[in-house]
Amino acid sequence: MTNTSDTRPADDAAQAAQPSRLHRLMRYIPLVAPVLLWAVPCWVLLYSGQNWPLPVTLAGTALFVLGLIGMPLAMMRGHGRRQQDWAAITGDTLLGSSWVLFTWSVLLGILVRLGLTVVGVGDGQDRARIVTWTVLGMAVVLLAWGYIEARRVPRVRELDVRLPRLGAGLDGTRVALITDTHYGPLDRARWSARVCEVVNSLEADLVCHTGDIADGTADRRRAQAAPLGTVQATRARVYVTGNHEYYSEAQGWVDLMDELGWEPLRNRHLLLERGGDTLVVAGVDDVTAESSGLAGHRAHLAGALDGADPDLPVLLLAHQPKFVDRAADAGIDLQLSGHTHGGQIWPFHHLVRIDQPALAGLSHHGTRTLLYTSRGTGFWGPPFRIFAPSEITLLVLRSPQQPTAL
Structure with a gap:
Protein backbone atom coordinates (compact mmCIF):
# COMPACT_ATOMS: atom_id res chain seq x y z
CA MET A 1 0.00 0.00 0.00
CA THR A 2 1.08 3.58 -0.68
CA ASN A 3 1.79 5.66 2.35
CA THR A 4 -0.42 8.67 1.65
CA SER A 5 1.14 10.60 4.48
CA ASP A 6 4.38 10.68 2.47
CA THR A 7 2.70 12.27 -0.53
CA ARG A 8 0.50 14.82 1.21
CA PRO A 9 3.24 17.34 2.12
CA ALA A 10 4.40 17.50 -1.50
CA ASP A 11 0.82 17.91 -2.72
CA ASP A 12 0.12 20.61 -0.14
CA ALA A 13 3.31 22.42 -1.11
CA ALA A 14 2.36 22.32 -4.80
CA GLN A 15 -1.14 23.63 -4.03
CA ALA A 16 0.31 26.40 -1.88
CA ALA A 17 2.80 27.37 -4.60
CA GLN A 18 0.13 27.57 -7.30
CA PRO A 19 -2.00 30.28 -5.63
CA SER A 20 1.20 32.10 -4.76
CA ARG A 21 2.28 32.19 -8.43
CA LEU A 22 -1.24 33.23 -9.45
CA HIS A 23 -1.29 36.05 -6.93
CA ARG A 24 2.10 37.27 -8.14
CA LEU A 25 0.82 37.25 -11.71
CA MET A 26 -2.35 39.14 -10.77
CA ARG A 27 -0.27 41.95 -9.28
CA TYR A 28 1.24 42.67 -12.70
CA ILE A 29 -2.06 42.84 -14.60
CA PRO A 30 -2.80 46.51 -13.73
CA LEU A 31 0.66 47.37 -15.10
CA VAL A 32 0.62 45.17 -18.21
CA ALA A 33 -3.01 45.62 -19.33
CA PRO A 34 -2.86 49.38 -20.09
CA VAL A 35 0.37 48.91 -22.04
CA LEU A 36 -1.20 46.18 -24.17
CA LEU A 37 -4.42 48.17 -24.70
CA TRP A 38 -2.47 51.05 -26.24
CA ALA A 39 0.67 49.37 -27.64
CA VAL A 40 -1.10 46.72 -29.75
CA PRO A 41 -3.32 49.21 -31.68
CA CYS A 42 -0.34 51.54 -32.07
CA TRP A 43 1.69 48.77 -33.69
CA VAL A 44 -1.16 47.50 -35.90
CA LEU A 45 -2.18 50.97 -37.11
CA LEU A 46 1.21 52.63 -37.49
CA TYR A 47 4.11 50.16 -37.58
CA SER A 48 2.98 46.97 -39.34
CA GLY A 49 4.07 47.89 -42.84
CA GLN A 50 2.11 51.10 -43.55
CA ASN A 51 5.21 53.22 -44.15
CA TRP A 52 3.34 56.40 -43.25
CA PRO A 53 5.12 59.74 -43.70
CA LEU A 54 7.24 60.54 -40.66
CA PRO A 55 4.96 63.35 -39.36
CA VAL A 56 1.95 60.97 -39.44
CA THR A 57 3.86 58.26 -37.59
CA LEU A 58 5.14 60.70 -34.97
CA ALA A 59 1.73 62.33 -34.43
CA GLY A 60 -0.01 58.97 -34.18
CA THR A 61 2.58 57.61 -31.76
CA ALA A 62 2.25 60.74 -29.61
CA LEU A 63 -1.53 60.22 -29.38
CA PHE A 64 -1.10 56.61 -28.23
CA VAL A 65 1.56 57.58 -25.68
CA LEU A 66 -0.71 60.36 -24.41
CA GLY A 67 -3.53 57.84 -24.03
CA LEU A 68 -1.28 55.36 -22.24
CA ILE A 69 -0.14 57.99 -19.74
CA GLY A 70 -3.36 59.96 -19.49
CA MET A 71 -5.80 57.08 -18.96
CA PRO A 72 -4.46 55.74 -15.63
CA LEU A 73 -3.74 59.26 -14.34
CA ALA A 74 -7.28 60.40 -15.13
CA MET A 75 -8.81 57.27 -13.60
CA MET A 76 -6.79 57.70 -10.41
CA ARG A 77 -7.95 61.31 -10.06
CA GLY A 78 -11.51 60.41 -11.00
CA HIS A 79 -12.00 57.25 -8.95
CA GLY A 80 -9.41 57.73 -6.22
CA ARG A 81 -9.54 60.02 -3.20
CA ARG A 82 -10.06 63.18 -5.26
CA GLN A 83 -13.24 61.87 -6.94
CA GLN A 84 -13.06 64.47 -9.74
CA ASP A 85 -15.91 63.75 -12.13
CA TRP A 86 -14.25 65.33 -15.19
CA ALA A 87 -11.22 63.11 -14.69
CA ALA A 88 -13.40 60.01 -14.23
CA ILE A 89 -15.26 60.77 -17.47
CA THR A 90 -11.96 61.26 -19.32
CA GLY A 91 -10.34 58.13 -17.92
CA ASP A 92 -13.42 55.96 -18.43
CA THR A 93 -13.85 57.15 -22.03
CA LEU A 94 -10.19 56.45 -22.79
CA LEU A 95 -10.52 52.99 -21.22
CA GLY A 96 -13.53 52.09 -23.37
CA SER A 97 -11.93 53.52 -26.50
CA SER A 98 -8.66 51.65 -25.96
CA TRP A 99 -10.55 48.39 -25.37
CA VAL A 100 -12.44 48.77 -28.64
CA LEU A 101 -9.27 49.71 -30.55
CA PHE A 102 -7.38 46.80 -29.03
CA THR A 103 -10.13 44.26 -29.80
CA TRP A 104 -10.63 45.27 -33.41
CA SER A 105 -6.92 45.82 -34.08
CA VAL A 106 -6.36 42.20 -33.15
CA LEU A 107 -9.38 40.81 -35.02
CA LEU A 108 -9.28 42.93 -38.17
CA GLY A 109 -5.52 43.20 -38.17
CA ILE A 110 -5.45 39.46 -38.78
CA LEU A 111 -8.64 38.82 -40.75
CA VAL A 112 -8.55 41.77 -43.15
CA ARG A 113 -4.85 41.36 -43.90
CA LEU A 114 -5.33 37.63 -44.48
CA GLY A 115 -8.33 38.21 -46.73
CA LEU A 116 -6.55 40.83 -48.80
CA THR A 117 -3.54 38.57 -49.17
CA VAL A 118 -5.67 35.64 -50.30
CA VAL A 119 -7.48 37.68 -52.99
CA GLY A 120 -4.23 39.38 -54.02
CA VAL A 121 -5.21 42.98 -53.29
CA GLY A 122 -2.28 45.41 -53.43
CA ASP A 123 1.19 45.04 -51.98
CA GLY A 124 2.15 44.83 -48.31
CA GLN A 125 1.90 48.59 -47.77
CA ASP A 126 -1.50 48.87 -49.40
CA ARG A 127 -2.86 45.99 -47.33
CA ALA A 128 -1.44 47.47 -44.12
CA ARG A 129 -3.05 50.85 -44.82
CA ILE A 130 -6.41 49.25 -45.65
CA VAL A 131 -6.23 47.45 -42.28
CA THR A 132 -5.57 50.78 -40.54
CA TRP A 133 -8.54 52.57 -42.08
CA THR A 134 -10.80 49.55 -41.55
CA VAL A 135 -9.92 49.33 -37.85
CA LEU A 136 -10.33 53.08 -37.33
CA GLY A 137 -13.65 53.10 -39.18
CA MET A 138 -14.97 50.15 -37.18
CA ALA A 139 -13.85 51.72 -33.89
CA VAL A 140 -15.52 55.07 -34.66
CA VAL A 141 -18.81 53.40 -35.66
CA LEU A 142 -18.88 51.09 -32.65
CA LEU A 143 -17.98 53.81 -30.16
CA ALA A 144 -20.65 56.16 -31.53
CA TRP A 145 -23.27 53.42 -31.51
CA GLY A 146 -22.13 52.16 -28.09
CA TYR A 147 -22.43 55.66 -26.62
CA ILE A 148 -25.99 56.01 -27.91
CA GLU A 149 -26.84 52.54 -26.54
CA ALA A 150 -25.43 53.41 -23.12
CA ARG A 151 -27.24 56.73 -22.80
CA ARG A 152 -30.68 55.72 -24.10
CA VAL A 153 -33.56 54.64 -21.88
Whole structure:
Protein backbone atom coordinates (compact mmCIF):
# COMPACT_ATOMS: atom_id res chain seq x y z
CA MET A 1 0.00 0.00 0.00
CA THR A 2 1.08 3.58 -0.68
CA ASN A 3 1.79 5.66 2.35
CA THR A 4 -0.42 8.67 1.65
CA SER A 5 1.14 10.60 4.48
CA ASP A 6 4.38 10.68 2.47
CA THR A 7 2.70 12.27 -0.53
CA ARG A 8 0.50 14.82 1.21
CA PRO A 9 3.24 17.34 2.12
CA ALA A 10 4.40 17.50 -1.50
CA ASP A 11 0.82 17.91 -2.72
CA ASP A 12 0.12 20.61 -0.14
CA ALA A 13 3.31 22.42 -1.11
CA ALA A 14 2.36 22.32 -4.80
CA GLN A 15 -1.14 23.63 -4.03
CA ALA A 16 0.31 26.40 -1.88
CA ALA A 17 2.80 27.37 -4.60
CA GLN A 18 0.13 27.57 -7.30
CA PRO A 19 -2.00 30.28 -5.63
CA SER A 20 1.20 32.10 -4.76
CA ARG A 21 2.28 32.19 -8.43
CA LEU A 22 -1.24 33.23 -9.45
CA HIS A 23 -1.29 36.05 -6.93
CA ARG A 24 2.10 37.27 -8.14
CA LEU A 25 0.82 37.25 -11.71
CA MET A 26 -2.35 39.14 -10.77
CA ARG A 27 -0.27 41.95 -9.28
CA TYR A 28 1.24 42.67 -12.70
CA ILE A 29 -2.06 42.84 -14.60
CA PRO A 30 -2.80 46.51 -13.73
CA LEU A 31 0.66 47.37 -15.10
CA VAL A 32 0.62 45.17 -18.21
CA ALA A 33 -3.01 45.62 -19.33
CA PRO A 34 -2.86 49.38 -20.09
CA VAL A 35 0.37 48.91 -22.04
CA LEU A 36 -1.20 46.18 -24.17
CA LEU A 37 -4.42 48.17 -24.70
CA TRP A 38 -2.47 51.05 -26.24
CA ALA A 39 0.67 49.37 -27.64
CA VAL A 40 -1.10 46.72 -29.75
CA PRO A 41 -3.32 49.21 -31.68
CA CYS A 42 -0.34 51.54 -32.07
CA TRP A 43 1.69 48.77 -33.69
CA VAL A 44 -1.16 47.50 -35.90
CA LEU A 45 -2.18 50.97 -37.11
CA LEU A 46 1.21 52.63 -37.49
CA TYR A 47 4.11 50.16 -37.58
CA SER A 48 2.98 46.97 -39.34
CA GLY A 49 4.07 47.89 -42.84
CA GLN A 50 2.11 51.10 -43.55
CA ASN A 51 5.21 53.22 -44.15
CA TRP A 52 3.34 56.40 -43.25
CA PRO A 53 5.12 59.74 -43.70
CA LEU A 54 7.24 60.54 -40.66
CA PRO A 55 4.96 63.35 -39.36
CA VAL A 56 1.95 60.97 -39.44
CA THR A 57 3.86 58.26 -37.59
CA LEU A 58 5.14 60.70 -34.97
CA ALA A 59 1.73 62.33 -34.43
CA GLY A 60 -0.01 58.97 -34.18
CA THR A 61 2.58 57.61 -31.76
CA ALA A 62 2.25 60.74 -29.61
CA LEU A 63 -1.53 60.22 -29.38
CA PHE A 64 -1.10 56.61 -28.23
CA VAL A 65 1.56 57.58 -25.68
CA LEU A 66 -0.71 60.36 -24.41
CA GLY A 67 -3.53 57.84 -24.03
CA LEU A 68 -1.28 55.36 -22.24
CA ILE A 69 -0.14 57.99 -19.74
CA GLY A 70 -3.36 59.96 -19.49
CA MET A 71 -5.80 57.08 -18.96
CA PRO A 72 -4.46 55.74 -15.63
CA LEU A 73 -3.74 59.26 -14.34
CA ALA A 74 -7.28 60.40 -15.13
CA MET A 75 -8.81 57.27 -13.60
CA MET A 76 -6.79 57.70 -10.41
CA ARG A 77 -7.95 61.31 -10.06
CA GLY A 78 -11.51 60.41 -11.00
CA HIS A 79 -12.00 57.25 -8.95
CA GLY A 80 -9.41 57.73 -6.22
CA ARG A 81 -9.54 60.02 -3.20
CA ARG A 82 -10.06 63.18 -5.26
CA GLN A 83 -13.24 61.87 -6.94
CA GLN A 84 -13.06 64.47 -9.74
CA ASP A 85 -15.91 63.75 -12.13
CA TRP A 86 -14.25 65.33 -15.19
CA ALA A 87 -11.22 63.11 -14.69
CA ALA A 88 -13.40 60.01 -14.23
CA ILE A 89 -15.26 60.77 -17.47
CA THR A 90 -11.96 61.26 -19.32
CA GLY A 91 -10.34 58.13 -17.92
CA ASP A 92 -13.42 55.96 -18.43
CA THR A 93 -13.85 57.15 -22.03
CA LEU A 94 -10.19 56.45 -22.79
CA LEU A 95 -10.52 52.99 -21.22
CA GLY A 96 -13.53 52.09 -23.37
CA SER A 97 -11.93 53.52 -26.50
CA SER A 98 -8.66 51.65 -25.96
CA TRP A 99 -10.55 48.39 -25.37
CA VAL A 100 -12.44 48.77 -28.64
CA LEU A 101 -9.27 49.71 -30.55
CA PHE A 102 -7.38 46.80 -29.03
CA THR A 103 -10.13 44.26 -29.80
CA TRP A 104 -10.63 45.27 -33.41
CA SER A 105 -6.92 45.82 -34.08
CA VAL A 106 -6.36 42.20 -33.15
CA LEU A 107 -9.38 40.81 -35.02
CA LEU A 108 -9.28 42.93 -38.17
CA GLY A 109 -5.52 43.20 -38.17
CA ILE A 110 -5.45 39.46 -38.78
CA LEU A 111 -8.64 38.82 -40.75
CA VAL A 112 -8.55 41.77 -43.15
CA ARG A 113 -4.85 41.36 -43.90
CA LEU A 114 -5.33 37.63 -44.48
CA GLY A 115 -8.33 38.21 -46.73
CA LEU A 116 -6.55 40.83 -48.80
CA THR A 117 -3.54 38.57 -49.17
CA VAL A 118 -5.67 35.64 -50.30
CA VAL A 119 -7.48 37.68 -52.99
CA GLY A 120 -4.23 39.38 -54.02
CA VAL A 121 -5.21 42.98 -53.29
CA GLY A 122 -2.28 45.41 -53.43
CA ASP A 123 1.19 45.04 -51.98
CA GLY A 124 2.15 44.83 -48.31
CA GLN A 125 1.90 48.59 -47.77
CA ASP A 126 -1.50 48.87 -49.40
CA ARG A 127 -2.86 45.99 -47.33
CA ALA A 128 -1.44 47.47 -44.12
CA ARG A 129 -3.05 50.85 -44.82
CA ILE A 130 -6.41 49.25 -45.65
CA VAL A 131 -6.23 47.45 -42.28
CA THR A 132 -5.57 50.78 -40.54
CA TRP A 133 -8.54 52.57 -42.08
CA THR A 134 -10.80 49.55 -41.55
CA VAL A 135 -9.92 49.33 -37.85
CA LEU A 136 -10.33 53.08 -37.33
CA GLY A 137 -13.65 53.10 -39.18
CA MET A 138 -14.97 50.15 -37.18
CA ALA A 139 -13.85 51.72 -33.89
CA VAL A 140 -15.52 55.07 -34.66
CA VAL A 141 -18.81 53.40 -35.66
CA LEU A 142 -18.88 51.09 -32.65
CA LEU A 143 -17.98 53.81 -30.16
CA ALA A 144 -20.65 56.16 -31.53
CA TRP A 145 -23.27 53.42 -31.51
CA GLY A 146 -22.13 52.16 -28.09
CA TYR A 147 -22.43 55.66 -26.62
CA ILE A 148 -25.99 56.01 -27.91
CA GLU A 149 -26.84 52.54 -26.54
CA ALA A 150 -25.43 53.41 -23.12
CA ARG A 151 -27.24 56.73 -22.80
CA ARG A 152 -30.68 55.72 -24.10
CA VAL A 153 -33.56 54.64 -21.88
CA PRO A 154 -33.46 50.82 -21.84
CA ARG A 155 -36.03 48.78 -23.70
CA VAL A 156 -38.39 46.65 -21.63
CA ARG A 157 -37.69 42.93 -21.70
CA GLU A 158 -40.76 40.95 -20.68
CA LEU A 159 -40.89 37.24 -19.94
CA ASP A 160 -43.06 34.71 -18.13
CA VAL A 161 -41.37 32.69 -15.39
CA ARG A 162 -43.10 29.50 -14.25
CA LEU A 163 -42.47 28.62 -10.59
CA PRO A 164 -43.65 25.11 -9.67
CA ARG A 165 -44.45 26.06 -6.06
CA LEU A 166 -46.28 29.31 -6.87
CA GLY A 167 -49.91 29.24 -5.79
CA ALA A 168 -52.68 29.93 -8.31
CA GLY A 169 -53.63 33.13 -6.49
CA LEU A 170 -50.22 34.61 -7.32
CA ASP A 171 -50.35 33.69 -11.00
CA GLY A 172 -49.72 36.79 -13.09
CA THR A 173 -47.78 38.67 -10.38
CA ARG A 174 -45.79 41.37 -12.15
CA VAL A 175 -42.21 41.99 -10.99
CA ALA A 176 -40.30 44.92 -12.48
CA LEU A 177 -36.52 44.71 -12.17
CA ILE A 178 -34.00 47.50 -12.50
CA THR A 179 -30.38 47.15 -11.48
CA ASP A 180 -26.91 48.64 -11.92
CA THR A 181 -28.17 52.17 -12.51
CA HIS A 182 -24.66 53.38 -11.63
CA TYR A 183 -25.52 57.05 -11.23
CA GLY A 184 -22.11 58.57 -11.68
CA PRO A 185 -19.81 61.26 -13.11
CA LEU A 186 -22.00 61.78 -16.20
CA ASP A 187 -25.15 63.50 -14.95
CA ARG A 188 -28.11 61.25 -15.74
CA ALA A 189 -30.90 62.91 -13.75
CA ARG A 190 -33.15 63.24 -16.82
CA TRP A 191 -32.35 59.69 -17.87
CA SER A 192 -33.21 58.50 -14.36
CA ALA A 193 -36.59 60.25 -14.47
CA ARG A 194 -37.43 58.67 -17.83
CA VAL A 195 -36.43 55.22 -16.59
CA CYS A 196 -38.78 55.63 -13.63
CA GLU A 197 -41.59 56.70 -15.97
CA VAL A 198 -41.13 53.49 -17.97
CA VAL A 199 -41.14 51.41 -14.78
CA ASN A 200 -44.38 53.07 -13.68
CA SER A 201 -45.99 52.28 -17.04
CA LEU A 202 -45.49 48.55 -16.32
CA GLU A 203 -47.97 48.66 -13.41
CA ALA A 204 -45.93 46.16 -11.44
CA ASP A 205 -46.95 44.57 -8.17
CA LEU A 206 -43.34 44.50 -7.03
CA VAL A 207 -40.48 46.75 -8.17
CA CYS A 208 -36.95 45.55 -7.38
CA HIS A 209 -33.53 47.17 -7.56
CA THR A 210 -30.75 44.62 -7.17
CA GLY A 211 -27.92 46.99 -6.35
CA ASP A 212 -25.09 49.11 -7.73
CA ILE A 213 -27.32 52.13 -7.43
CA ALA A 214 -24.49 54.59 -8.01
CA ASP A 215 -20.78 55.35 -8.18
CA GLY A 216 -20.13 58.05 -5.63
CA THR A 217 -21.65 59.00 -2.32
CA ALA A 218 -25.36 59.54 -1.80
CA ASP A 219 -24.74 63.25 -1.21
CA ARG A 220 -23.01 63.64 -4.59
CA ARG A 221 -25.51 61.55 -6.60
CA ARG A 222 -28.70 62.57 -4.80
CA ALA A 223 -30.13 64.52 -7.77
CA GLN A 224 -29.70 61.53 -10.10
CA ALA A 225 -31.22 59.09 -7.60
CA ALA A 226 -34.12 61.34 -6.58
CA PRO A 227 -36.51 60.10 -9.33
CA LEU A 228 -36.44 56.66 -7.67
CA GLY A 229 -38.79 58.22 -5.14
CA THR A 230 -41.46 58.50 -7.87
CA VAL A 231 -41.48 54.76 -8.67
CA GLN A 232 -44.85 53.15 -8.05
CA ALA A 233 -45.76 49.55 -7.20
CA THR A 234 -49.05 48.10 -6.07
CA ARG A 235 -47.37 46.08 -3.28
CA ALA A 236 -43.76 47.07 -2.58
CA ARG A 237 -40.55 48.70 -3.80
CA VAL A 238 -37.56 46.75 -2.52
CA TYR A 239 -33.80 46.82 -3.01
CA VAL A 240 -30.53 45.20 -1.97
CA THR A 241 -27.00 46.56 -1.93
CA GLY A 242 -24.45 45.92 -4.67
CA ASN A 243 -20.69 45.89 -4.48
CA HIS A 244 -20.42 49.52 -5.65
CA GLU A 245 -22.40 50.75 -2.65
CA TYR A 246 -19.50 49.53 -0.55
CA TYR A 247 -17.07 51.70 -2.52
CA SER A 248 -19.16 54.80 -1.76
CA GLU A 249 -20.27 54.95 1.88
CA ALA A 250 -22.97 52.27 1.77
CA GLN A 251 -24.81 53.50 4.84
CA GLY A 252 -25.44 56.82 3.09
CA TRP A 253 -27.19 54.96 0.27
CA VAL A 254 -29.24 52.93 2.75
CA ASP A 255 -30.35 56.16 4.40
CA LEU A 256 -31.20 57.82 1.07
CA MET A 257 -33.20 54.84 -0.19
CA ASP A 258 -35.15 54.90 3.08
CA GLU A 259 -35.82 58.57 2.48
CA LEU A 260 -37.06 57.79 -1.05
CA GLY A 261 -39.48 55.20 0.30
CA TRP A 262 -37.75 51.99 -0.82
CA GLU A 263 -37.84 49.02 1.54
CA PRO A 264 -34.46 47.41 2.23
CA LEU A 265 -34.21 43.64 2.01
CA ARG A 266 -30.91 43.49 3.79
CA ASN A 267 -30.88 39.91 5.03
CA ARG A 268 -34.60 39.96 5.66
CA HIS A 269 -37.85 39.20 3.88
CA LEU A 270 -41.43 40.34 3.44
CA LEU A 271 -44.55 38.47 2.41
CA LEU A 272 -46.49 39.21 -0.75
CA GLU A 273 -50.03 37.87 -0.49
CA ARG A 274 -52.62 37.64 -3.22
CA GLY A 275 -55.61 35.43 -3.92
CA GLY A 276 -55.07 33.42 -0.74
CA ASP A 277 -51.48 32.50 -1.64
CA THR A 278 -48.17 33.87 -0.33
CA LEU A 279 -44.75 34.56 -1.85
CA VAL A 280 -41.68 35.16 0.30
CA VAL A 281 -39.67 38.08 -1.09
CA ALA A 282 -36.20 38.02 0.46
CA GLY A 283 -32.92 39.80 -0.09
CA VAL A 284 -29.28 39.70 0.99
CA ASP A 285 -26.45 42.21 1.09
CA ASP A 286 -23.82 41.86 -1.61
CA VAL A 287 -21.19 39.18 -1.08
CA THR A 288 -18.54 41.91 -0.71
CA ALA A 289 -20.41 43.56 2.18
CA GLU A 290 -18.64 41.77 4.99
CA SER A 291 -15.18 42.80 3.78
CA SER A 292 -16.32 46.45 3.90
CA GLY A 293 -16.03 46.44 7.68
CA LEU A 294 -19.44 48.07 8.13
CA ALA A 295 -21.26 46.70 11.15
CA GLY A 296 -24.25 44.56 10.22
CA HIS A 297 -23.42 44.39 6.50
CA ARG A 298 -22.94 40.87 5.13
CA ALA A 299 -24.69 38.37 2.88
CA HIS A 300 -26.71 36.20 5.29
CA LEU A 301 -29.27 33.99 3.56
CA ALA A 302 -30.33 32.17 6.73
CA GLY A 303 -31.11 35.52 8.32
CA ALA A 304 -33.07 36.61 5.26
CA LEU A 305 -35.27 33.52 5.50
CA ASP A 306 -35.54 33.44 9.28
CA GLY A 307 -39.17 32.86 10.25
CA ALA A 308 -40.38 32.17 6.71
CA ASP A 309 -42.50 29.08 6.09
CA PRO A 310 -40.21 26.63 4.21
CA ASP A 311 -43.17 25.39 2.18
CA LEU A 312 -43.71 28.82 0.59
CA PRO A 313 -42.05 29.82 -2.70
CA VAL A 314 -39.17 32.29 -2.36
CA LEU A 315 -38.10 35.14 -4.62
CA LEU A 316 -34.58 36.23 -3.64
CA LEU A 317 -32.76 39.46 -4.53
CA ALA A 318 -28.97 39.08 -4.61
CA HIS A 319 -26.74 41.45 -6.56
CA GLN A 320 -24.25 38.94 -7.96
CA PRO A 321 -25.32 35.84 -9.90
CA LYS A 322 -22.68 33.72 -8.17
CA PHE A 323 -24.77 33.82 -5.01
CA VAL A 324 -27.00 31.28 -6.77
CA ASP A 325 -24.90 28.40 -5.43
CA ARG A 326 -26.07 29.24 -1.92
CA ALA A 327 -29.59 29.95 -3.16
CA ALA A 328 -29.80 26.56 -4.86
CA ASP A 329 -28.57 24.79 -1.72
CA ALA A 330 -31.35 26.53 0.21
CA GLY A 331 -34.01 25.59 -2.36
CA ILE A 332 -34.77 29.15 -3.46
CA ASP A 333 -37.30 29.23 -6.30
CA LEU A 334 -36.12 32.34 -8.17
CA GLN A 335 -33.08 34.60 -7.71
CA LEU A 336 -32.92 38.02 -9.36
CA SER A 337 -29.46 39.50 -9.98
CA GLY A 338 -27.52 42.04 -12.01
CA HIS A 339 -23.82 42.89 -11.77
CA THR A 340 -22.63 41.42 -15.10
CA HIS A 341 -23.94 44.16 -17.44
CA GLY A 342 -24.04 41.38 -20.03
CA GLY A 343 -20.35 42.14 -20.53
CA GLN A 344 -21.15 45.78 -21.48
CA ILE A 345 -18.46 46.02 -24.19
CA TRP A 346 -17.93 42.94 -26.33
CA PRO A 347 -15.94 40.70 -25.93
CA PHE A 348 -15.51 41.51 -22.23
CA HIS A 349 -18.27 38.98 -21.50
CA HIS A 350 -15.68 36.19 -21.80
CA LEU A 351 -13.92 37.61 -18.73
CA VAL A 352 -17.22 38.01 -16.86
CA ARG A 353 -17.96 34.32 -17.38
CA ILE A 354 -14.78 33.43 -15.49
CA ASP A 355 -16.21 35.03 -12.35
CA GLN A 356 -19.96 34.47 -12.71
CA PRO A 357 -22.13 31.41 -13.49
CA ALA A 358 -24.46 33.37 -15.79
CA LEU A 359 -24.11 36.39 -18.05
CA ALA A 360 -27.72 37.34 -18.84
CA GLY A 361 -31.20 35.88 -19.01
CA LEU A 362 -32.88 32.94 -17.30
CA SER A 363 -30.88 29.89 -16.19
CA HIS A 364 -31.54 26.80 -14.09
CA HIS A 365 -29.43 25.79 -11.09
CA GLY A 366 -29.71 22.79 -8.82
CA THR A 367 -32.97 20.89 -8.62
CA ARG A 368 -35.34 23.83 -8.27
CA THR A 369 -33.67 27.22 -8.49
CA LEU A 370 -34.10 29.61 -11.40
CA LEU A 371 -31.76 32.60 -11.79
CA TYR A 372 -32.59 35.67 -13.82
CA THR A 373 -29.55 37.84 -14.56
CA SER A 374 -30.27 41.30 -15.90
CA ARG A 375 -27.84 43.03 -18.28
CA GLY A 376 -28.37 46.14 -16.16
CA THR A 377 -30.25 49.38 -16.57
CA GLY A 378 -27.30 51.77 -16.70
CA PHE A 379 -23.58 51.39 -17.35
CA TRP A 380 -20.40 51.43 -15.33
CA GLY A 381 -17.31 53.42 -16.24
CA PRO A 382 -16.87 53.66 -20.02
CA PRO A 383 -20.04 55.28 -21.43
CA PHE A 384 -20.47 52.57 -24.06
CA ARG A 385 -22.58 49.45 -24.51
CA ILE A 386 -21.52 47.31 -27.44
CA PHE A 387 -23.46 44.11 -28.20
CA ALA A 388 -24.78 44.15 -24.61
CA PRO A 389 -27.97 46.26 -24.54
CA SER A 390 -29.33 47.58 -21.26
CA GLU A 391 -32.75 46.53 -20.02
CA ILE A 392 -35.68 47.14 -17.74
CA THR A 393 -37.16 43.74 -17.02
CA LEU A 394 -40.75 42.72 -16.39
CA LEU A 395 -41.09 39.19 -15.07
CA VAL A 396 -44.61 37.77 -14.92
CA LEU A 397 -44.71 34.95 -12.40
CA ARG A 398 -46.74 31.93 -13.47
CA SER A 399 -48.21 29.12 -11.40
CA PRO A 400 -48.21 25.57 -12.79
CA GLN A 401 -51.89 25.52 -11.94
CA GLN A 402 -52.58 28.14 -14.59
CA PRO A 403 -51.81 28.08 -18.34
CA THR A 404 -48.88 30.22 -19.43
CA ALA A 405 -50.00 33.32 -21.35
CA LEU A 406 -49.03 33.36 -25.02
